[in-house]
Structures are given as structure tokens and as C-alpha cells.
């Protein structure tokens with residue numbers, strides 16, 4: 146009797162399961178599923194989700210890469226997507242021949258788009274060379290101009306070719322091959338040229354690349370106030386790593402996995418600043434720098450980004466870690482505040498208040514705690 150009951154129960158379960166699967170495949174929308182089969186009904190929905198997430202994000206045969214060209218203390222990047230070329234800034238005027246030969250080497254004949262992030266020499270400088278030597282279709286620049294030779298020759302040559310310079314508004318976008326370019330800034334015009342920088346993001350599949358020109362905290366805040374989705378896989382760090390750019394609130398919205406800093410070796414501005422490098426470390430960002438890596442090429446397959454650098458054949462993480470950051474193995478304590486710092490920290494105590502430790506352990510064992518700025 147007991148066995149018979151179990152057998153009937155088993156048959157009922159099998160019957161209801163079979164019924165459930167056939168009803169879902171035949172008529173998923175209209176069938177009323179009995180209560181006790183609801184958990185089974187979840188199964189096909191999950192399968193559908195898996196299928197849709199494994200669909201290719203980008204078309205077959207499509208390609209995407211960005212060359213962050215080493216132009217010293219300046220900016221220049223060549224974006225290549227499905228045979229289309231976009232040049233974002235052109236370095237200093239003395240980089241003109243470098244820009245020309247770089248583009249020629251990449252077999253550029255026509256630029257789909259030229260972006261002048263803002264009218265400072267170290268961004269617009271080499272653009273006239275591109276405008277003189279290559280065909281181009283679209284030109285974006287901020288409304289605010291600058292009466293310097295490089296900007297004037299850039300502007301005049303664009304006009305001469307019968308092309309109108311477009312001033313993008315936040316939220317404007319265009320298709321670039323199978324990627325999309327969206328503008329976020331400048332939000333307002335200002336006499337401070339850095340804060341007129343064009344800020345844009347290029348999205349290719351699930352990967353995205355943010356460019357911020359020399360935008361500083363004021364423009365970053367204006368953009369944050371607009372509530373755009375600023376998340377990006379790679380951030381081209383604003384203003385060559387200057388301390389007044391890449392503020393924590395902006396960085397936390399972008400939340401990049403990688404950052405590229407376009408900066409000259411031993412430049413007079415001491416860029417990139419330790420402030421920005423430590424913010425990037427805090428956000429666990431892998432940093433590439435043109436002063437250390439030379440030309441940096443980021444390739445995307447729509448899901449992942451891989452880096453190739455000129456000076457390091459292997460993709461390298463150049464973010465200083467506590468070990469290589471502090472090569473002397475020394476830490477500086479503040480006798481008064483009982484905090485200890487890296488020797489490069491900006492908030493070191495006056496010399497008469499300093500005490501030197503050879504290890505973190507030594508500092509901690511003497512009752513010192515780590516500085517909140519340099520995080521030793």
C-alpha cells in the first residue's frame with residue numbers, strides 16, 4: 146500500500162513535469178501552470194537569458210583600437226573602428242610631423258572625425274598638420290576659441306575645406322563604425338579654456354573609453370550634475386594627471402578599470418601628480434603612462450580591452466605598489482599626530498617633528514597609524 150502510494154506520487158510528479166515542459170514549448174504565454182510546477186517553469190527563462198547574453202556584442206569582422214600617441218606633455222589619440230579613423234587632439238605644434246607620419250603609417254587617407262578638445266597649444270598644436278594632409282569629414286571643437294597660431298591655422302584650414310566646425314552639446318552622439326560616441330561636456334562656456342574641454346565617451350560593445358581633455362574639477366562637477374552614465378572601461382586622465390582634475394566624485398562615477406595618462410617625461414608641471422596617482426590607486430585602476438610606456442595601444446573585442454605599449458612589450462601595470470613605490474624602504478612618522486607617511490606624501494610633518502621608520506611594522510609597533518592621503 147505504501148509502495149503503491151509512492152509509485153502514484155512519482156507518476157504524478159513525472160506527468161506534471163512532462164506537462165509543464167510541453168506546455169511551455171507549445172504555448173508559453175497562455176498556459177496556466179499549476180502552482181506546484183512553478184519552480185520548473187523558471188528553467189526555460191534562465192536558458193533564454195543565457196542565450197541572449199552570449200550573443201556577440203559587436204558585428205563579426207568588426208575591430209576597434211585606440212592609439213594613445215606619445216606626444217610628450219600633450220594629448221593625441223587615434224581611434225580606429227571598422228576602417229574609420231578619428232583623431233582626438235594632435236599634440237603640440239612641434240608634433241606636427243610626428244602626427245603626420247603616425248597617421249601615414251596607419252594607412253590613414255581620410256579622417257571620419259577630428260576632435261579638438263580645447264584651444265590650448267598642447268592639444269590643437271598638431272591638428273593643422275592633419276587638416277592639411279588628410280581628407281576629413283567632421284570636426285568638433287568647443288565654442289570657446291583662442292587666438293594662438295595653432296588654433297587659427299587649424300580653424301582657417303577647416304573653413305577653407307568647406308567644413309563647418311560643430312560645437313557639441315551634452316547628450317549629442319554619433320555613430321563611428323560599430324561604436325557610438327557620446328558627448329558630455331563642456332556643459333557651460335567659460336574663459337577658463339581647460340574647462341571648455343570636450344568630454345566624450347566611445348562605447349564599443351561592452352567596453353567604453355572616456356576622453357576628458359584638460360577638464361578640471363569645475364567641469365567634472367557640471368557633468369556629474371547632468372546625471373549621465375559616465376562608467377567607462379578606460380579613462381584618459383584629465384589634464385595630464387594635474388591635481389585639480391580626476392576628482393574623487395568624477396572618478397567614482399567613471400570607475401575605470403584602466404587609465405591612460407598622456408604626459409611628458411620630467412615635465413615642468415610635475416604631472417602626473419601624486420594626488421591623482423594615489424586616487425587612481427585607491428580606485429584600483431591599472432595605469433599606463435606615455436612617459437613610461439611610449440605609444441599605448443588599447444584593443445577591444447567588445448568585451449575585453451588589452452594593452453600593448455611601445456616601451457614594454459608585455460602589457461604592464463605601472464601603478465606603483467607599496468613595494469616599488471617606496472624603494473628606500475623608509476617611512477616618515479609625525480611625532481605629534483602619530484601618523485606615518487610615504488616620503489613622497491604631500492602632508493609630511495616639519496623636519497623637527499619627523500621620525501624615520503624602516504618598515505610599516507616598526508611604525509605600527511610604535512603606535513603610529515597610516516596617513517589617510519598616501520595610504521602607506
Ligand SMILES: [Zn+2]
Nearest residue numbers: 265338339359
Ligand atoms: Zn589645456
Ligand SMILES: [Zn+2]
Nearest residue numbers: 219267359384
Ligand atoms: Zn593639456
